[in-house]
Amino acid sequence: MNIEGHLDSGKIDQAAAGKTTSESDLHLADCDLCRARVARAVKIERALCAMSRVEPAPGLASRITASLNARQAQLQAVEPRQPKPYAFAVGIAAALGTLVALALVYEVGLELAASGALNFLSLFLRRPEVVMNYPGDALATMVEVLPVPQMLMTLGIVIVVIVLARSFGAAFDVVPARGSSRHA
């Protein structure tokens, strides 16, 4: 009951839903005002149940569908491509090439050290005027002892390894291929 001795809004709702207590039944039997309020609550409840939705503008669902289609197409365009079948062979070749190149660099380094070329280079860097005063045949002898074939082979292997590594990267989309026409 409210302070005026009538049913409160909770009791009115319950009575409108047909859930009354003996206390509210007794009150309703004697109170025209509360009976009218319950009748109005029933009418409002019925109207609420029959209340229609606010409809969206025609074509909203189609526009949403089209927008999602566009998003999906965009996603498919930027999805990473599958690595090409030869990618693993290229990767293995690049790894082996790297090992061979390292072995050759090591061997060339040992030969340069054994022939005294490294000491000569060190002297040239520290005191170039001394090297400039060397007789010409001494310089020619120094060049003759250089392991030129191994050095050239090492250089060749390093170039091959770089090319293989780039191909491997392109196959996995790690390195963008030059002239690629993919757009996000």
Add this chain to the structure above:
Amino acid sequence: MFVSDETTSRQSTDEELVRRYLAGEQGAFGALISRYTPAVYNLVYRYTGDRPESENITQETWVRLWQALPRIELDRPLKPYLLRIAFNLCRSWASRGHAPQSELDIDEAQDCLADEGADVIERLTEAELRERLQAAIVKLSPIYRAVMTLRFNEDLSYEEIAQTLDMPLNTVRTCLRRGKARLRQLLEPE
């Protein structure tokens, strides 16, 4: 693409449509969009009161659902989940400084009806009363509007409303009771 085969989609349950979409049938998602866009829009519009914003939020709701589909729990009903996304987006929209249609002062609203007397509801036809209700609901606070919309337009159970709005069951009951009391207050000046 998300274009649905109308006849087969209408008979399918939400769960079937989601499964079909996840299995690669793009049109199944289009069927869900057609099925629930009016419900999502209605909830969003009742909250924001702004048609362009409601369209944007409705669209964003579908994007969010689409992104979440691979992780969704298929044994739970889709509609409350979808409406929950929509409601959360509405709250984010409001938290970014947008104002949902504001609650009018009750006295001010009552003034509009005061000269019609307390028996105005009895005199109104059902259609007139529905029209008055539509206008009165706008004057409720956004959360009451959401609860009333889910209950009376979408026919969700109290449990589903609680799940959708992420609130305790008792709060749903209280919101409904207070919402209805406030509607009566607006419609039947004493």
